[in-house]
Amino acid sequence: MRLIVDQDLCISCGLCIDTCPEVFDWNDDGKADVIVDPIPEEFEDAANEAKDGCPTEAIVEP
Numbered sequence: 001m002r003l004i005v006d007q008d009l010c011i012s013c014g015l016c017i018d019t020c021p022e023v024f025d026w027n028d029d030g031k032a033d034v035i036v037d038p039i040p041e042e043f044e045d046a047a048n049e050a051k052d053g054c055p056t057e058a059i060v061e062p
């Protein structure tokens with residue numbers, strides 16, 4: 001499973017990083033980014049939860 005953060009949509013709310021810090025972290029632009037590619041199976045549920053919770057639907061499949 002792979003995910004990316006659409007940098008134009010991310011509003012830096014931090015929810016994804018709170019929900020799944022193993023997969024999401026801040027980048028140098030102050031936006032969230034995916035830090036593991038592909039996403040390890042054990043983090044897929046949390047990553048999907050973060051994806052579903054993103055208020056701007058910025059987390060998408062590439």
Ligand code: SF4
Pocket residue numbers: 005009010011012013014015016017031032053054055056057058059
């Ligand atoms: S939840 Fe969405 S808007 Fe918030 S930091 Fe993560 S990617 Fe950006």
